[in-house]
Structures are given as C-alpha cells and as structure tokens.
Amino acid sequence: MKEQDRSNFENSFQEAFASAERAPDAQLWDKVALGVAKNENSGFKKRILFFKLMAAASVAFAAIIGGVYLYDYNFGSVNQYITNSAVVDNDTNKRNESSVQETLSIGQEKNELNKEQGSSQFLANDQGVGARSEHNLSDKNDYESRSKINGNSGNNMRKELAQNGVDFESKNSSGLGDKSDPFFAVSNGENTTSILTKTQPEKVDRKGVILGEDGALLSRELQLVPRLEYLFANQKSFDKMWVGLGVAYGQNFPSSSGQDNAAGLASFDVQGGSVEASQVRLSDESSGGVMTAGVTVGKQLSKRWILEGGLNYVGRSTFVESNLKVANNLRGEAVNDIESLAQEDRLELTNTYELKNNYHSVAVPIQAGFFLVDRQFDVVLKGGISNEILLLNRVEDTSGDLKSRSIKTGENSPYNTYILSGVLSSEFSYAFDENYYLSLTPQVMKSFNSIKDSDASGESKPLVFTLGFRLGYLID
C-alpha cells in the first residue's frame, strides 16, 4: 500500500501495535522443540519406511515363489516328466524323419547323378547341377558316418540303461536290423518305412539314473537325450558350507503399552516428595531404528534345505517423552522409566523433553532355510528363532540438555536379560565368484517375551523390520 493512501486511521493502528509484546505460555517452547525434533527425525523415518516396504515386499515375493515351487514340486513333477519325455520322443521322430527324407533325397539324386553322368553335354552346360551332386555325395558320406555314431550310441546307451534297470519294449533288440530300435532304424537307409512306424521306447521312470562311467561317451550320448543331459549338467553336491559377514538396518516397533506411572511412583520413595503421579508425563515408547551386524555360518543339509546360525550385535532404539529428571547432579539425568531409578535418586519434574532408549544386545539366531532357487542367483526362504541377550539400555536426552544414563540388565533391572524372538526372512544372493556371493536379506522379527520385566513398566514385545546386506564365502 502506498504511504499516501494510508489514512490516519491505519497509521494509528500500526503505531499502536508497533511495540506490542506478550509472552505466550511457558510450555509452548517445549512443544516447538518437540515438533522440530520430530521433523529432524522424519527424514530418517522416510528412509526407514523404504527399508520396511522393501523387506515386506521381498518376504511376500519369496513366499509367492515358494508357493509356486512347492505346488510344482508336489503336483507338477509327473506332468513335467511326461512333457519332457514327449519332447525327447518328438526330437527323435524329427531326427528320424529328417534322416528318412535325406536318405530318399540321396537315393533320388544318386539316380539323377547317374543320368547326368550319362549325358556329358548336360553336365558340361550345367555347373549348378554338378555342384549340387558333389554336395549330395558329401551329404551322403556325412550322413553315413553320423548313422554309424547313432547306431553305436544307441547300442551303448541301450546297454547301459538296461544295466540300470531300464526296460525296453523290444527286449531282444540286438543292434543292426532291429526295426524297433530307433538308432538302428536311422542308420539303415533302406528300412525307411519301418522308421516311420517304429515303436517308441518306454519312458524312463528314474530321473537321476546313473548311466555309466565312460564320461566322454556318456556326454556324447546324453546330447541325444535332452532330459538326461539336463539332469546330469545340473547335478551338484549338497554339502555346501558358508560363512558371511553382514549388516542390516531397519525399524523397531516397540509395541509397548501399559506403563503405570502411579504404580511406579508408589514403589519409589521420591526424594523431596514433591512429584505426584498426575504430574508425571512418561509416554509409551514410540518406534525407532535398529542396526545389526554380525557373522553367519550355514550348511546345506540336502538339495533344498539349509541350517544357518550366527552371532550378531543388535542395537535398537525407541523414543519416549518425559518430564522427569534425576537431579543427583547439576545437569540432571534423563528418566525413561520410574522402575529404572535407584532409591537414592532424587526425582524432579522438568519441562517435557524427548529421550532415546538405546538397547544394546547380542543375538544368536538359528534358522532353517529352503532353497527356492539354487543357481548363480539364489533365493532362500528362512524361518527360525533369535536368542537375544540384552546387555544394557543407554538413555539419552535428544536435546543433549540432560546427562545420559545406562541401565544394565540383571537383578533389580526393569529389563529381561533374555529375549526370544521368532524370525522370518528371505535371502536373495548372487554368486559373483566361485566362492563369493553377495546377498540382500530382508527380515521380520517379533519378540515372544517382553523386554520389560516389571508390571509398572508395562510390556514391550518389539516387532522389527530390517534389510541387510551380506558378503559370504562358500567353503569347498
């Protein structure tokens, strides 16, 4: 607004309020400080939300893959085998039919060649036909050599399959001349009709049958039977062991409730006696972060099952709003739980502040796992328990105004020393070397018993989401 437009009225109001001041309620600063602290934590919380969503999505993904695999494992294997057998038979038919056509073609062209050789004028004028005849002769030689290999291979394979209990429809087949033998039929160019109407070999009802000790021959023969070749190519030893170093970050939901400040104060002889339960503000714990780091040892028990254990350091945090402090020294100490105080502590009320509980513990997780995918890229679904030994809780005022306190576990402690939790996790790993792998490990963990060991302190059975990374070494 331009100055000249302003009347005396506006100027009078502006002057009246120019130096006006009024103090707001004294508690307003506490609210502002809390709001600022929460906003400063919100960036971290957004990052944690990402990890949480990733962990949930990964576990869901692994569960779906597991379901599909189990269904396939239980109901799909027979159909799969039938399909594979059909592929083998079809391939054999195709090869046979192709050979028959080649044979017929060779026969016809042989006749043509004879005719052509009888006519020198025709040969001289038509280079293309001559070239074609050479090609056909070459084809024929090639074909014959291939037929011999097939014939030998057929005999060898048939013998070795027979040694291993495989039953052929034609039990008296003895090599050349047997019309029911596809290998012979292919090699015998004159018996083309019998190939087209041949009897198919009976299906092999053993997936992992060991065929013999002649590796080179076996390898060549297996190329003719895709299903068996696949099975042998994918044979692995199932006694792998591994060790891994890992670190994980995530969010800790304390699920705390039922804190009874009145009961806590009743059992506490307040020095000075000025604090009443109605004045105390001690909120239930709200969610914080979690970090784990440790070593893992695992062993493959069978083709699909593994057992894994380890030793982890676990650091988890929660937040509490409090208006109590221990006034034993000038600075004062943060109070998160009346039950954590000693009888000689002098308790005082103060402005509401936010404090952080930092629980430090050592955990020994034991999990059984199931390989959903066992290739260069592995997917393992794991479940088990975590045995956690709580060492101490370090309580710190987030603003730094009050001194931190450490509350140890043990006798007279408000905390349980042993915490048993259920664990569900999945591991997505990639072997980037013969012995080394990197993995991503989303995990959900829920405590079965409360961290707190006091009726007045309430109950806290944390739910933890983490997303971890691990570098592992496969022991040969």
Place this chain on the structure above:
Amino acid sequence: MDQEKALIEGCKKSNSEAQKELYHHFVPKMMVVALRYSKSQQEAEDILQEAFIKVFNHIKGFKGDSSLYYWIKRIVVNTALNHQRSKLYLFPMVDVQTLNEPDESFKLSDHSWEDLLQMIQQLPSGCQIIFNMYAIEGYSHKEIANKLNISEGTSKSQYARAKSLLKEKILREDRKAYERAR
C-alpha cells in the same frame, strides 16, 4: 547484529540452545501478531507453535535478504492465514455495502493496544484478516486479493466494513469512558 548472525548460524546447525534463544527473543512480538489473526490465546499459540517449527526447519534457506524479524513475521502471518483459510472457505467473503467512511482525524491515543486487539478479535473472521493485512501489515488490496484468492472489490468492501465496525466500537468505548469520567 552479530549476535543475531550467531543465532542464525547456530539454528542452521540445529543447535538447541541457539533455537531456544532465538525463540525467546522473537516470540513476544510474534505472539501479538498471532493474536491479531486469531480469536483466542490458545489459537494464537497453536499458530505460533506451527510457525516456529517452520522457522527452524527452513532457517537453512534464510539468506539474510530481509531482516530476521520480518522473515519470521511473514512466516507467522502466512501460518495464521492458513489457519484461517478454512474459516474463510466455510463463510465465503462477499462484497458488502461500504458504510460510513472513517473520520480522517480519528485518534486512537486513548486506547491501549490490548483494547484494540480485543476489538480486532471481535471482528468477523473475514474482516479481521483483511483489516490486519491492509491496515497493519501494509498489503495492498490487490495483494490481499491474490493471497486470499478473492476479488479486489471483496477485499475493499470487507476492509471498509471492518473499519466501520471498529470505529463504532471505539466511539462506544470513548462514550463509556467519557460517562465514567463524568
């Protein structure tokens, strides 16, 4: 000035002592600003709480182009407008007939700022906001219209109504005072 710079630097580093000092330095003046835009002490404190949280969260972006006082005041006023916006939506402002033009030789010297604050708080919400913005903050009607998404005519007529109502209240108070004096 150096002290103010040190406070700003401290706040930019999220130093809680610096934040506390800055808050206590500016909050009495800002409380009056918030009171002018609200109907009660509680409402003003809610506005202040939100405004100071914004101040500390955005102080890293404060480049010192204007004085810190005006920067904080602008945040308080904008926060107050956001608070009142819902009320303006519920009771949309329309053009009102311009009533008596105020006396150009009008004097407020007999009234304390607390009395005037009470009169302002008793104005209808729309009038209260526009009066504060035009008469005390110094916005033009065009700027007010842009900020509140209303027409310039609406701003002018609401202001005229506010002025008229305030004048009536002031005259009434003057009359009472005069009678008491007699």
